[in-house]
Amino acid sequence: QRVEVPAEVIVDPKFSSPIVNMTAPVGRDAFLTCVVQDLGPYKVAWLRVDTQTILTIQNHVITKNQRIGIANSEHKTWTMRIKDIKESDKGWYMCQINTDPMKSQMGYLDVVVPPDILDYPTSTDMVVREGSNVTLKCAATGSPEPTITWRRESGVPIELATGEEVMSIEGTDLVIPNVRRHHMGAYLCIASNGVPPSVSKRITLVVHFPPMITVQNQLIGAVEGKGVTLDCESEAYPKSINYWTRERGEIVPPGGKYSANVTEIGGYRNSMRLHINPLTQAEFGSYRCVAKNSLGDTDGTIKLYRIPPNAVNYVENFEARHKGKKRTKSSESHHPARAQEHSGEDMENPGKRKADLSLGAESIDSIYGNSAAGSRRRQDLGGVLLLLLPVAVAVAMSLATAGVMRETQMTLPPQTLTHV
């Protein structure tokens, strides 16, 4: 009698509600729930539709996949769990009741993958010449397919090919035709697909171009006995060597009344300043600011002229006179006076020239110290020293011939220096 099972009325089971589709990221646990009503003696099974694999039947896991689990609540809610889901687990799953005919319903498991930027074919840091065309590439994987957004660091806008500037732009390729120096900087490739975390990669764009000099004031007047500052601006990348020279080509010696420094304004912009204090007759004349890097060199010229000591009266008279005469005549009047003074100086002080030569050497060291040169600077330093060697030889020769010829021989050394 114990073995006999009492007769029961078996109701046909049915699904109380459809399977709720689930979205889960890789590595998490996923759950699909099948709600059954009036199960009775029938059985519930879970299958994988894509591969047509039997997963579970009632409370038994049939598959040898260790990540599959099954749980039920009062034989009504049958929850299949997949641990540590992989992208290959994405697909349709079927919940089946073994009625005749069989009843089933399906649910979809969507597996999402956070984005990941691929090392290939994503661009790396690039060094290009100004004027060329540049294309930055960025590729990423993820599920759903990630969106690529380009941005510049520090909020600098991106200049499009049309000249328009935007803060960000979408697309795997960022095209910059006819690249300019202001395009230089760090670009961020940001990949996102709605699944955290978003990832980004930093790509540095380096633009090489030869030096360029800008002179704000090409003509400066100063009162003898006072101080004056000459100012030039240079742009160059790679960074340039900057120094000052006089009209005959000799390098302005640092120390004493001369003080020169180079200040970095922006990424590739420098400011050159030369302070002269106090001013004497010898300091008036032309000065040149020079910038030089591996791609080329350039210079700018500044003229320094003398103002009489009575600044108030002479300034007014000079301006009145200047308005009445042409520019060319005034320059000619300056030239012969300078020539006479120069010749007198040479005859009176032959020993001073040697002192100038030694000061020149100190000036070179001072300039390079101010520019904070690295290993590259040292290589450039050697090059400049080689260039200066002929200058020293020329000066020595001029000293040797000074005693033999007077007026005619004096003109030869300056010409030689000019050629160098």
Next chain:
Amino acid sequence: MPAAIVIVKQHKEQQHQQHQQQHRQDQQDQKDPRAAKQICNINLCGFLRRSGADDVDVIEPRSPGHAADVDVAAAAAGATTSVAATAAAAAAATTRAAATTRAVIIIMALVVSIMQQQQQSLLWPFCNGLAAAAASTGQPDDSGDGPTLSTFLSSSQSQSPSPPAASASASSPSSFSSFAVAHGPQTEATNHTFKSLAFLDASFGSDLFAQTDAKRERSGAADEESQDADTSQSLPIFDFGMPRNITGRTGHTEAIIKCRVDSLHDKSVSWIRKRDLHILTVGTATYTSDKRFQVTESKDSREWTLHVKAPLAKDSGIYECQVNTEPKMSMAFQLNIIEISPDAKAVISGPPDLHFKAGSAIILNCLVQQPSVKDIGPIYWYRGEHMITPFDADDGQPEIPAGRGEHPQGIPEDTSPNDIMSEVDLQMEFATRIAMESQLGDTLKSRLRISNAQTTDTGNYTCQPTTASSASVLVHVINDENPAAMQKSGACPCALGPLQLLLHLLLLPELLLLRAGLAAGN
């Protein structure tokens, strides 16, 4: 108690009368108890084996529907179920209060925990328990054949033998025996009864897949042993030689799809219907509610056969044999069910029951009627479930029918070499007396002739054409000496009816010819 004893005796008498070969099986059963003794060193183990074999038969008449389950449970649980069967027989005449079942449940939990701790010696807890019961009831341990079922059930004798020596760990047996001794003899027997009954309930539970779990656990243990020899298991291997395009017909008994897998180890084989992803079977359990689908497993667990009974045209499609590896391994089979015309059928001449004298020849004529279909196919004869194959001298020995050993009603036991030879001899002797003639043309006919009929030839004979539904006839072979058979032979004149009709039909043309001759004469 007495009722159970009577039932057992009657069943044994029937067995002796019907099957003489059972004696050989009994002799073989006697060998097993001796092996069991060596394991447990207790005579009661032999008693367990013998009582198990007998009591499965006892349960069978009561619930024929559960016979297959009982066999499966016996195969899965081994001695546990045999004890349950014993208790079931005894419980039929026992009535106890419900409160006692609580104690039984507690004892069962204790036994289960002990079994889990000592998986290697599965039989030991029951042997010790029964030994304790024997000690409390005064049952002697020195009996040569071991105590019989009747002596165990009628435990009213009182003697005082010494308790048996324990072969396993020291603490567990003493605690178990002390717990058992704490109760009186009557309570002890009752506890065993209800404890075993609980196992019986578990085995008959509606959860068909518990058996699969039991098999898995056993195979798991086997794997642990095999891993000592091999560091890694080999993957299952499908036999691609099996026919993968099977054709059946709607009028046939069943369509069979066979899937053979080697190196299965702890994996299971499932059958799935591709059309709607309907799971049909998992292991040896049937999942689908459609009763027409069943699965049978060969003895070596390599061949898994899907049976589609009374196939329909809608059953055509792709069926997949799937192994639960990760990822799955599977093989697809194409099943084609051809619908037989409803008017195509086979007819065996004569009445549904045919009677023949022993020593005479059995002749069966099968005529295939298919007026609307012009289709030709071979015609097969079956006796019961087995195909009849005539003896061929060139073959030497005919193959033993595959289904014989898998009969659901039979007890799955290992047959001795003598039994195999005996069966082979019987089959060969039967095959030599068979002759078959088939005529396939405008008319489909087949004639089966069995010479020197024996009483063992009695049975159901079926003619199965390929292109039509089958026909069956019941053949009775009668000895003249038997009085009961004499009464049946009285029906023989009825069989002459068709012959007389045939004679009349044959004479009609001649009569017509005579009349024509007379008319011509005038």
